[in-house]
Amino acid sequence: MxxxxxxxxxxxxxxxxxxxxxxxxxxxxxxxxxxxxxxxxxxxxxxxxxxxxxxxxxxxxxxxxxxxxxxxxxxxxxxxxxxxxxxxxxxxxxxxxxxxxxxxxxxxxxxxxxxxxxxxxxxDWAAYFGDKQLKCCISSYQRPNPKSTHMEAKISGHYVNSILATTEAKKRGFDEAILLDMNENIAEAPGANIFVEKGGKLFTPPLGHILPGITRATVIQLCKKLDLECVEKELTVADLKAADSAFFCGTAAEIVGLKSVDDTVFPLKWTESIGATIQRTYKCLVLEKQNYEVII
The missing domain is CATH 3.30.470.10 (Aminotransferase class 4, branched-chain amino acid transferase, N-terminal domain)
Incomplete structure (x- = not known):
């Protein structure tokens, strides 16, 4: 490019x-x-x-x-x-x-x-992942221990970890990686935060082992506007693979849906997911279209 x-x-x-x-x-x-x-x-x-x-x-x-x-x-x-x-x-x-x-x-x-x-x-840069749903894998690389660095700081050197994870994922035939934290819980993608849908609710990893994404905070705010329940909690790999749907969010990625993790395909059709609603609402927000979508 x-x-x-x-x-x-x-x-x-x-x-x-x-x-x-x-x-x-x-x-x-x-x-x-x-x-x-x-x-x-x-x-x-x-x-x-x-x-x-x-x-x-x-x-x-x-x-x-x-x-x-x-x-x-x-x-x-x-x-x-x-x-x-x-x-x-x-x-x-x-x-x-x-x-x-x-x-x-x-x-x-x-x-x-x-x-x-x-x-x-x-x-000029379109959405980082394009508009397709992503095939992801659990990375063999972990996010750094928060006692070894300031995870809340967006520091260039931190992204060596991201490059290693994405490169490994692509070599394995996937679109992107999902990294775990030192406790084997879901952390984030190499350059995006993650949200998981289960039973009509959204879940996202808590702060501590992740970058506090501005888009992540925006998604949480949109959930409040749309009267959607969004819970910050630790998520295991089993929680992720048992989810109905999932998506990444970030400034470069915007909102992008996940198709699968490893060999597990998410059962909920993306267009029927909460993530798709957030994706449309986020686009309205950044384009300053004031009529947010309402879920009935």
Whole structure:
């Protein structure tokens, strides 16, 4: 996939520069150790114009991620949002995936840097998994022990774990992986949270071993609007395989249904599932269509 061309502009430390000419320090911890923080944000072309969905929540989480691991974050969030809209306008983008990245200055030690840099880029990106239901497998890789790192921080180095899990799944003939936590409970997908439907209710793993996804929080809010019961609780592999239906959610993935886990096919038709209702309602929300679907 081509993420930029000769005309693409990105934001770098207060300036707008051509993507082709932007440079990064090769002696920084971010490149050598994965010590950087990032966000994935989406902009949508709505009837009210281009809207960045939950921009402030994403940039607040970016700052929180930096604070948790002692990466300096001296930037004003409102200004970053303003510059992001300007970036979209300069690249003539209305629907876009936006990637802010905070990375370290020159520093080859194992001590947090005294200075950091910020880059914001954007590209055209459809829903990460497309619109098909996914065949998934339980990964042999686990999510890191939360006592070994800050799982609530969106840190670049954490995604080595994600790359290993997805690569393994695809080599085995599946679309995506599902990772367990250190206690062998369901955690999340490599780049998305998971919800499980059983008996007309939704269930999702609790915080602690997972990234607190902004889309995950949005799904929980939508359940309240739609008067759907959503329970945060630990889920075993047996719970997942006994479910009626399941779906992933995330900024890149949006809402995507699962067809199966390992050899177990979910019995409920996707179009009749709560996940499909959430999928339609989420699309209405991001496109600023106010008439939420009502379940009777």
């Amino acid at each position: 081509q993420y930029y061309n000769s005309n693409t502009v990105l934001y770098l430390n207060g300036d707008f520069v051509k993507s082709e000419t932007a440079q990064i320090d090769l002696y920084g911890q971010s490149l050598h150790y994965g010590f950087a923080a990032f966000e994935g944000i989406r902009a949508y072309n709505t009837h009210n114009g281009t809207r960045i969905f939950k921009a402030k929540k994403h940039y607040n989480r970016l700052k929180q991620s930096c604070d948790l691991v002692s990466i300096p974050f001296p930037w004003d969030i409102d200004d970053l949002i303003k510059q992001t809209y300007k970036l979209l306008e300069m690249n003539n983008m209305k629907d876009a995936y936006i990637r802010p990245l905070v990375y370290s200055d020159s520093n080859m030690s194992l001590i947090a840097p005294e200075k950091a840099n910020i880059m914001i880029c954007a590209w």
